[in-house]
Amino acid sequence: MPRLPIIAGxxxxxxxxxxxxxxxxxxxxxxDEVRGxxxxxxxxxxxxxxxxxxxxxxxxxxGAQNMYFEEKxxxxxxxxxxxxxxxxxxxxxxxxxxxxxxxxxxxxxxxKVKAALAFGLNPILCVGETLAENEAGRTVEVVTxxxxxxxxxxxxxxxxxxxxxxxxxxxxGRAASGPQANAIMGIIRDTVAxxxxxxxxxxxxxxxxxxxxxxNIGEFIEQPHIDGALVGGASLQAAEFIDIVRQTAxxxxx
Ligand code: 13P
Numbered sequence: 001m002p003r004l005p006i007i008a009g010x011x012x013x014x015x016x017x018x019x020x021x022x023x024x025x026x027x028x029x030x031x032d033e034v035r036g037x038x039x040x041x042x043x044x045x046x047x048x049x050x051x052x053x054x055x056x057x058x059x060x061x062x063g064a065q066n067m068y069f070e071e072k073x074x075x076x077x078x079x080x081x082x083x084x085x086x087x088x089x090x091x092x093x094x095x096x097x098x099x100x101x102x103x104x105x106x107x108x109x110x111x112k113v114k115a116a117l118a119f120g121l122n123p124i125l126c127v128g129e130t131l132a133e134n135e136a137g138r139t140v141e142v143v144t145x146x147x148x149x150x151x152x153x154x155x156x157x158x159x160x161x162x163x164x165x166x167x168x169x170x171x172x173g174r175a176a177s178g179p180q181a182n183a184i185m186g187i188i189r190d191t192v193a194x195x196x197x198x199x200x201x202x203x204x205x206x207x208x209x210x211x212x213x214x215x216n217i218g219e220f221i222e223q224p225h226i227d228g229a230l231v232g233g234a235s236l237q238a239a240e241f242i243d244i245v246r247q248t249a250x251x252x253x254x
Pocket of ligand 1: 010095165169170171172173209210211212230231232233234
């Protein structure tokens with residue numbers, strides 16, 4: 001079974017609710033038409049409700065950018081799995097910006113992945129090495145350690161997507177090369193095969209993230225282990241995001 005490619009737009013902390021609605025308005029019709037690619041928008045929390053209404057009846061899916069692991073209670077400012085499960089199909093967990101600015105550890109992310117799965121949300125689990133780790137030749141050790149740590153004790157992560165985002169490639173305009181990313185993603189797939197068996201690993205979708213644009217998406221999508229992209233900056237420009245999704249559909253079909 002070929003894997004359905006998945007392109008997700010991580011809007012990060014950009015767009016007010018009104019701007020978010022306007023941006024979806026610019027993309028909606030054209031994105032909806034593209035077949036053969038799963039299309040996921042991940043706007044800020046405060047815009048999820050409005051966007052969920054806008055995309056009802058379309059082929060577009062919705063994701064959140066973070067989540068707490070408790071179901072409810074006295075956790076001021078946090079958002080729980082069942083809150084998101086009413087609106088979203090996906091939740092990005094363990095993004096490097098959460099790890100670095102907010103001190104998220106593999107242990108915490110592991111609890112979040114467990115909670116997402118328990119409430120029927122598909123986690124987009126982010127892993128990736130820093131520049132210093134890369135230059136020290138530690139990429140494989142770091143990335144496989146994150147995969148194992150974040151999946152520890154999880155029996156069967158149905159619906160899991162993994163995003164390989166080298167930290168040095170995020171927002172820098174310095175993307176990894178297709179073959180470079182593919183090699184690490186193959187190692188991620190092997191690690192998942194060790195945990196859950198070959199068949200599960202072959203069905204697992206792995207995205208590349210880090211300075212993806214319409215100019216370089218082709219280089220990634222043609223690689224065998226790359227099943228899509230987690231797009232930051234370029235997902236905030238309607239024409240650019242639509243172009244990335246269209247190229248993915250064409251290349252993966254071909
Ligand atoms: P950029 O595409 O802006 O480099 O961001 C990548 C990213 O972090 C997506 O989650």
